[in-house]
Amino acid sequence: MSTSTPTPTAKKPAAVDAIARSAARDKVLLGVAAPVLAIVAAIVISSLVFLASGENPFRAYGIMADYGHYSDSQVWIVNKAVPYYLSALAVAVGFRMNLFNIGVDGQYRLAAFAAAAVGGAVALPGALQIILLIVIAMLVGAIWSGIAGLLKTTRGVSEVITTIMLNSIAASVIGYFLQDGRLAIKDGNLLHTKFLPESSHFFSFPTHPKPVEGFVVVAVLAGAVYWFLINRTRFGFDLRAVGASEPAAEASGVSVKRMVVISMLLSGAAAGLVGMPTLLGESFQYGTDFPAGIGFTGIAIALLGRNHPAGMAFGALLWAFLDRTGSRLEFEGYAQEIVGVIQGVIVLCVVIAYEVVRRYGLRLQQRKVGEELAALARTGDGTGSADNSDKPEVTA
Amino acid sequence: MANHDIHLTVRRGTVHALCGENGAGKSTLMKILYGMQKPDEGTIALDGEQVALHSPGDAIARGIGMVHQHFMLADNLTVLENTVLGAEKLHGIGAGARAKIREISDAYGLNVRPDVLVEDLGVADRQRVEILKVLYRGARTLILDEPTAVLVPQEVDALFDNLRELKSEGLTVIFISHKLGEVLSVADDITVIRRGTTVASVEPAGTTPKQLAELMVGSELPSPETRESTVRDEELLRVDDVRLSATDSDGVVRTVLDGISFTIRKGEVLGVAGVEGNGQAELVEAVMGIRTPDGGTITLDGTDLSRSSTRARREGGIGYIPEDRHRHGLLLDAPLWENRILGHVTERPNSKGRLLDLAGARKDTERIVAEYDVRTPGIEVTAASLSGGNQQKLIVGREMSHHPKLLIAAHPTRGVDVGAQAQIWEQIRAARREGLAVLLISADLDELIGLSDTLRVMYRGRLVADADPAVITPEELGSAMTGAASGHLSASDDSVDTAAAQGGDAQ
Numbered sequence: 001m002s003t004s005t006p007t008p009t010a011k012k013p014a015a016v017d018a019i020a021r022s023a024a025r026d027k028v029l030l031g032v033a034a035p036v037l038a039i040v041a042a043i044v045i046s047s048l049v050f051l052a053s054g055e056n057p058f059r060a061y062g063i064m065a066d067y068g069h070y071s072d073s074q075v076w077i078v079n080k081a082v083p084y085y086l087s088a089l090a091v092a093v094g095f096r097m098n099l100f101n102i103g104v105d106g107q108y109r110l111a112a113f114a115a116a117a118v119g120g121a122v123a124l125p126g127a128l129q130i131i132l133l134i135v136i137a138m139l140v141g142a143i144w145s146g147i148a149g150l151l152k153t154t155r156g157v158s159e160v161i162t163t164i165m166l167n168s169i170a171a172s173v174i175g176y177f178l179q180d181g182r183l184a185i186k187d188g189n190l191l192h193t194k195f196l197p198e199s200s201h202f203f204s205f206p207t208h209p210k211p212v213e214g215f216v217v218v219a220v221l222a223g224a225v226y227w228f229l230i231n232r233t234r235f236g237f238d239l240r241a242v243g244a245s246e247p248a249a250e251a252s253g254v255s256v257k258r259m260v261v262i263s264m265l266l267s268g269a270a271a272g273l274v275g276m277p278t279l280l281g282e283s284f285q286y287g288t289d290f291p292a293g294i295g296f297t298g299i300a301i302a303l304l305g306r307n308h309p310a311g312m313a314f315g316a317l318l319w320a321f322l323d324r325t326g327s328r329l330e331f332e333g334y335a336q337e338i339v340g341v342i343q344g345v346i347v348l349c350v351v352i353a354y355e356v357v358r359r360y361g362l363r364l365q366q367r368k369v370g371e372e373l374a375a376l377a378r379t380g381d382g383t384g385s386a387d388n389s390d391k392p393e394v395t396a
Numbered sequence: 397m398a399n400h401d402i403h404l405t406v407r408r409g410t411v412h413a414l415c416g417e418n419g420a421g422k423s424t425l426m427k428i429l430y431g432m433q434k435p436d437e438g439t440i441a442l443d444g445e446q447v448a449l450h451s452p453g454d455a456i457a458r459g460i461g462m463v464h465q466h467f468m469l470a471d472n473l474t475v476l477e478n479t480v481l482g483a484e485k486l487h488g489i490g491a492g493a494r495a496k497i498r499e500i501s502d503a504y505g506l507n508v509r510p511d512v513l514v515e516d517l518g519v520a521d522r523q524r525v526e527i528l529k530v531l532y533r534g535a536r537t538l539i540l541d542e543p544t545a546v547l548v549p550q551e552v553d554a555l556f557d558n559l560r561e562l563k564s565e566g567l568t569v570i571f572i573s574h575k576l577g578e579v580l581s582v583a584d585d586i587t588v589i590r591r592g593t594t595v596a597s598v599e600p601a602g603t604t605p606k607q608l609a610e611l612m613v614g615s616e617l618p619s620p621e622t623r624e625s626t627v628r629d630e631e632l633l634r635v636d637d638v639r640l641s642a643t644d645s646d647g648v649v650r651t652v653l654d655g656i657s658f659t660i661r662k663g664e665v666l667g668v669a670g671v672e673g674n675g676q677a678e679l680v681e682a683v684m685g686i687r688t689p690d691g692g693t694i695t696l697d698g699t700d701l702s703r704s705s706t707r708a709r710r711e712g713g714i715g716y717i718p719e720d721r722h723r724h725g726l727l728l729d730a731p732l733w734e735n736r737i738l739g740h741v742t743e744r745p746n747s748k749g750r751l752l753d754l755a756g757a758r759k760d761t762e763r764i765v766a767e768y769d770v771r772t773p774g775i776e777v778t779a780a781s782l783s784g785g786n787q788q789k790l791i792v793g794r795e796m797s798h799h800p801k802l803l804i805a806a807h808p809t810r811g812v813d814v815g816a817q818a819q820i821w822e823q824i825r826a827a828r829r830e831g832l833a834v835l836l837i838s839a840d841l842d843e844l845i846g847l848s849d850t851l852r853v854m855y856r857g858r859l860v861a862d863a864d865p866a867v868i869t870p871e872e873l874g875s876a877m878t879g880a881a882s883g884h885l886s887a888s889d890d891s892v893d894t895a896a897a898q899g900g901d902a903q
C-alpha cells in the first residue's frame with residue numbers, strides 16, 4: 001500500500017467544494033449559535049423570574065449595567081474573578097476526563113490554611129517567601145485531592161463521594177487547629193493565624209480607586225498552562241482520550257488509573273491556588289472569615305466556560321459582575337436571592353444550549369458527509385473514473 | 397443526502413433481503429422504515445395505504461418491528477421481564493404475559509423459556525428473545541439488521557428455520573446481511589443498494605454470490621483466499637500457558653483462559669475460531685496487556701512482554717484492530733486526525749518528545765485517508781460521521797502505518813461492506829508477505845479459512861482443536877466451535893486425533 005495514489009481531494013468536483021465551504025460556514029455559525037442561544041434564553045427566563053416576583057426586569061438590568069460600569073466595581077469584579085477562575089480551572093482539569101472534583105472547596109481552604117500557618121511562622125527574604133507559600137498551598141491541595149484519586153483507583157470509591165467527605169474533614173481539621181493556643185490568635189470575635197510578614201505580600205497594580213491584585217497574572221498564566229497542557233502535550237491527549245472514551249483510551253495504551261491519580265493531583269494543585277489571591281493580597285492571614293464556597297462556584301463557572309480557558313475567564317468575570325451588581329439590586333428593593341436564581345438559570349441555559357447545538361451539529365455533519373460522498377459518487381459514476389480508479393488500489 | 401431514489405417493494409409473507417455496502421444507505425433506509433428518521437421526500441405505503449411514521453412507536457403501532465444488530469436486552473432480567481418491558485399494557489407482567497410468550501414461542505418454534513435470566517442465554521437464544529419481543533408487540537413485518545453476524549453456521553440454519561416459520565404464518569421479514577451466501581439461501585427477493593440508491597432487484601434463483609457482490613460494489617471482486625504460503629521459520633509471538641480468571645456479575649470466579657499456548661511465526665496468520673464468549677476477547681486483551689493474566693508468559697520477537705504495559709506493547713510493535721471499534725478503537729466525537737493519534741501518541745509523526753505534533757498528525761491522516769481509501773470529506777469531521785467500513789479503514793490504516801510486527805485483528809471486517817472487506821483482506825495479506833504475524837479472531841468462518849495459515853478452535857477458554865485451513869469446511873469448523881469435536885480436525889474424517897492437539901504447539 002505504499003505506492004502513491006492521487007488523493008481524492010485532487011479531483012473533487014465543484015459541487016463537493018461547495019458542500020465543504022458550506023460545512024465550514026456551518027461550523028462558524030454553530031460555534032456562535034450556542035452562546036447566543038444560551039444568552040437569549042437566560043435573559044428571557046431571568047426576565048420571567050423578575051416578572052413573576054412582580055418587578056420590572058428592564059429596570060433591574062439598567063441598575064446592574066449602570067452599577068457595573070463604575071471603575072471601583074470593575075476593579076472589584078476583576079479581583080473577585082481571579083479566585084473564581086482558578087477554582088474553575090481546578091474543576092475543569094477533572095471534567096476533561098470525566099472526573100467530578102467537588103472537593104475544590106476543601107482543597108483550597110486547607111491549602112490556604114496550611115500556607116497561612118507556615119507563612120506566619122517563617123520569614124524568607126523577598127520572593128522566596130511567596131514561592132514557598134504557593135508551593136505549599138499547591139502541595140496540600142494536591143495531597144488532599146490525591147487521597148480521592150487513590151481511593152478511586154485502589155478501592156473503586158467514586159471521587160464524587162470522597163471529595164465531598166474530604167470537604168467536611170478539611171473543615172474539621174481547620175477548625176481543630178484554628179483555635180487559640182494551637183495555630184490561631186484571637187482577634188475580637190475572630191480567630192485567625194498569625195499575620196504573614198511583609199515579604200509575603202503579593203504585588204498589585206496601582207489602579208484607582210483600588211488596586212487590581214497582581215494574582216491576576218498568575219491566573220492568566222495558569223489558564224495558558226492549562227490550555228497548553230491539554231491541547232499540545234501527549235499527556236493532555238491521554239487525558240482527553242480518557243475523558244472521551246475510557247475503554248478506547250485503555251486499549252490505546254493509556255493507564256487509566258494512573259491518569260486518574262495524576263489528574264486529581266493536578267486538579268488539587270490548581271485548587272491550592274484558589275485561596276492565594278486572598279491570602280497574599282488581601283487578608284494576609286487565614287481566619288474564620290476566610291471566603292468559603294469558591295470551590296462550588298468553580299463548578300458552575302467550569303460548566304459555563306465549557307472547560308475552555310477563555311470561556312471560563314468570561315464565566316468568572318460574568319459571575320463576579322453578577323455578584324457585584326446583584327448586591328446593588330438589594331438596595332433598590334429587589335429580593336436578595338434573585339441574583340442566585342439568575343446565576344443558576346445562566347448555567348442551566350449554557351449547559352442545555354451547548355448540548356442541543358452539539359447534537360444538532362453532529363447530525364448536520366453526518367448528513368453533510370453523506371451528501372458529499374453522494375456528490376463524489378455521482379460525478380464518479382458519471383465519468384466512470386472515480387470509482388474504478390480507486391479499485392486497483394483495493395484489489396492490487 | 398444519504399439516500400435518494402430508493403425503490404423497495406416487499407411482498408407480504410416473504411423474506412426480503414437487503415444487501416449493500418455500509419454507508420450505502422441501508423441503515424438510513426431502515427431508520428426511515430422504523431420511524432427513527434423522516435424522509436425528505438417520497439412515500440411509504442403499507443398494505444397499499446400511505447403511512448407517515450414519525451417515531452418507532454408509530455412503526456410498532458403499524459406492525460413493524462426491528463431486531464437490532466446489537467441486542468437491547470437487560471442481562472439481569474428474565475426473558476419475561478425483558479419482553480414486557482415497555483409493553484406492560486398489552487398482557488400485563490404476570491401470568492397473562494407468560495402465557496402469551498409461550499403461545500408465540502410455540503407458534504413460531506422459537507423455543508423461548510420465559511423465566512430464564514437473559515445473562516444465562518447464548519447469543520442465538522438472545523436473538524430469539526429479541527424476535528419474540530418484536531412479535532409480542534404485534535409486529536407483522538420484522539426488520540432484522542445483520543442477524544447472522546454473531547452466529548455459527550448451525551445457529552444460522554436454526555435462525556433461517558425460524559424465519560421460514562414466520563413467513564409461512566404470513567409475516568414479512570426484511571433481512572439485512574453482508575453474507576451473500578446466506579442471503580441467497582433464505583431470501584425470496586433481494587434488493588441491492590449502492591451509494592444511497594437501489595441498483596438492482598434480483599431473485600435468488602439464478603444469481604450467484606459473486607454476481608450479487610459485484611452488484612453491491614459495482615465492480616469485480618477478489619476472493620478472500622490466500623494460497624501461497626509466506627510463513628517463515630522465525631517465531632514472532634509465543635504465548636505460553638496463559639491463564640486468566642475473572643469474576644462475573646454474580647461474584648463467581650470463572651476461568652476464562654485455561655492454559656492457552658500457541659506460537660505465531662513471521663508471515664503467519666493464526667486464525668482462532670470460536671463462538672463468541674469463549675475467551676477470544678479475553679485472549680486478545682491479555683496479549684494487548686489490557687488484562688493481566690494470572691500466569692503464563694507472552695513473548696514477542698524474543699522480548700518477554702508478560703509484565704509490560706499496553707503502551708509498551710504497542711510501541712514494541714503490536715498493532716491492534718479491536719473487536720468493537722466504537723468502544724475500543726475510536727474517539728467518536730473527535731476529528732479523524734485525533735483518532736489517527738489514538739494508540740500511537742508516543743510515536744512519530746504524532747508527537748515530538750512530549751509534545752504533540754499536530755501538523756505531522758494532520759498530514760499523515762491525509763495520507764491514510766488517501767492511501768486506504770477512507771471516504772470522507774476531510775480530516776476535521778468526527779469519526780462518528782463516517783460509515784462503519786470507512787471507520788474500519790481508518791483504523792487499519794492507522795495500525796498499519798506504524799509497521800507492526802504483530803497484528804491482532806479481532807473481527808476486522810465485521811459490519812464492513814464488501815469493498816472495504818476486500819481491501820482490508822488485501823492489506824493484511826500484503827503485510828503478511830512482508831513478514832507480519834497476525835492473530836486473527838473472527839466469527840466469519842469464510843474469512844478465517846480464507847486468510848489463515850493455521851486454525852485453532854477456542855471453546856470455554858481453551859484451545860481445543862486445530863485444523864488445516866486448506867481442507868477444512870465451515871461446517872466442520874462450526875461443529876468444533878460448539879464443542880462437538882476436538883483435537884486435529886481433518887476434512888475427510890471428523891474423528892478425534894487428540895495426540896496431535898495436546899501440548900501447546902501443535903505445529
